[in-house]
Amino acid sequence: MDTLSPSGRSERMARVRNRDSKPEMLVRRIVHAMGFRYRLYDRRRPGTPDLAFSARRKAIFVHGCFWHRHPDPNCRLARMPKS
Template identity: 60%
Template sequence: MDILTPEARAKRMSLIKNKNTKPELLVRRMIHRMGFRYRLHDKKLPGCPDIVFRSRKKVIFVHGCFWHRHDDPNCTKGRLPKSRQDFWEPKLNANRDRDWQAEETLKQAGWEVMIVWECQCRRIEELRAALYEFVAGVSHAKNPGA
């Protein structure tokens, strides 16, 4: 049972953003500090990737664990709500299917794709190393700016 009224729930849900989220801003700041430059939310590419490196043919999606159904058993945010599962399950599964389709289309077009999950943003050093390795194509140990 939801503790909020339907009106209060609708108002709260309308405040949720799909761009410029805290995890996305964190990832963007990290990449910028490493000296890489990028484009944002390219609508010409499948799935409208959050961060695009056109010259490198690489994209990064920053996914919220709940909205994109993170299936890592250690992630507590990726769980399905207990109420209104008949509504949430198809909605969230459609998000995941759409993500998968966009990722596959990009890969078939020769793009490299990285998914950063919201829960990964808690482990800053691991995330920084993974981002550097993905964007630069080399190990984090070789990054003097990190």
């Protein structure tokens, strides 16, 4: 059972960032500093990658701890939500 009202849940989910998150911005800065150029969120590519290198036929997906639940027991972000 959800503990929030539908409007409260909508407001909370609207705060979840799917673009320009801190980990993604860090990866973008590093890749750009290395001299690579890329396209952001290229919808022509399968899965809409965060960074797409068309000429190299490569893509980078930056996933956070919350959504992908990596097995690190010390990470406080990789946990099941209470509601």
